[in-house]
Amino acid sequence: DNSVQVGEYVSQLIKKRILDYLKQRKDNRPFVLGLPTGSSPLPVYKRLVEMHKAGEISFQDVVTFNMDEYVGLDRDHSFSYHYFMWTNFFNHIDIKKENVHILNGMAGDHVQECADYEAKIKSFGGIDLFLGGMGVDGHIAFNEPCSSLQSRTRIKTLTKDTIIVNSRFFENISQVPTQALTVGVGTIMDSKEVVLIVTGHSKAMALYKTIEEGVSHIWTASAIQMHQKAMIVCDEDATDEL
Ligand code: GLP
Numbered sequence: 001d002n003s004v005q006v007g008e009y010v011s012q013l014i015k016k017r018i019l020d021y022l023k024q025r026k027d028n029r030p031f032v033l034g035l036p037t038g039s040s041p042l043p044v045y046k047r048l049v050e051m052h053k054a055g056e057i058s059f060q061d062v063v064t065f066n067m068d069e070y071v072g073l074d075r076d077h078s079f080s081y082h083y084f085m086w087t088n089f090f091n092h093i094d095i096k097k098e099n100v101h102i103l104n105g106m107a108g109d110h111v112q113e114c115a116d117y118e119a120k121i122k123s124f125g126g127i128d129l130f131l132g133g134m135g136v137d138g139h140i141a142f143n144e145p146c147s148s149l150q151s152r153t154r155i156k157t158l159t160k161d162t163i164i165v166n167s168r169f170f171e172n173i174s175q176v177p178t179q180a181l182t183v184g185v186g187t188i189m190d191s192k193e194v195v196l197i198v199t200g201h202s203k204a205m206a207l208y209k210t211i212e213e214g215v216s217h218i219w220t221a222s223a224i225q226m227h228q229k230a231m232i233v234c235d236e237d238a239t240d241e242l
Pocket residue numbers: 036037038039040041067068132133134135136139140141142162166
């Protein structure tokens with residue numbers, strides 16, 4: 001019905017996937033989790049923290065890769081995705097610092113930074129579960145409309161629409177960076193499982209385009225129609241156009 005219930009469902013799913021994986025693994029490979037920022041996953045992070053505090057789940061054997069980061073914001077900047085992730089999630093769980101991976105938006109060589117990120121993901125044997133949100137224009141991570149569906153981690157220029165929508169997290173719109181480093185649609189598609197959170201009426205058209213029309217590089221989240229194991233968890237308001 002609502003974003004809190006979506007958060008409950010998704011957090012239970014993540015807990016189950018991690019516990020099931022650790023129970024059956026035959027070596028020391030950790031569970032590899034892809035994570036988003038934004039308001040949509042906040043109820044999930046809140047519940048996972050509660051579950052951790054209640055002793056239901058540990059993140060000692062979990063490695064994370066975040067989807068994206070703004071270009072030009074230092075990791076300690078209060079509007080950076082680094083800061084968002086540490087304040088809302090990582091600071092409150094037992095994850096090892098070296099197991100957290102977030103693109104460096106201050107990297108001098110963006111091309112190298114993105115290539116290293118892809119290589120790092122591969123070195124862990126890929127991502128087991130990629131959790132994502134969705135922009136009102138159907139973007140996934142920062143794969144704006146017209147992104148190649150084969151794209152890998154790279155720099156993207158943000159659309160004016162995204163800058164306007166994301167300005168709610170900043171003091172004013174002029175502070176919103178115009179570029180970001182982001183995993184590609186191809187990077188997300190390579191993960192073993194994809195779970196997208198879609199909540200609120202503002203996402204209704206994007207949800208319709210993602211699942212009821214064809215795969216399109218304009219609504220990049222629609223690529224998940226081609227994924228072998230993908231799930232959308234949405235609330236009632238997001239289904240308004242279905
Ligand atoms: C940003 C992020 C996306 C996120 C989207 C939606 O553009 N790069 O990863 O899915 O915002 O955010 P929200 O969940 O706040 O609507």
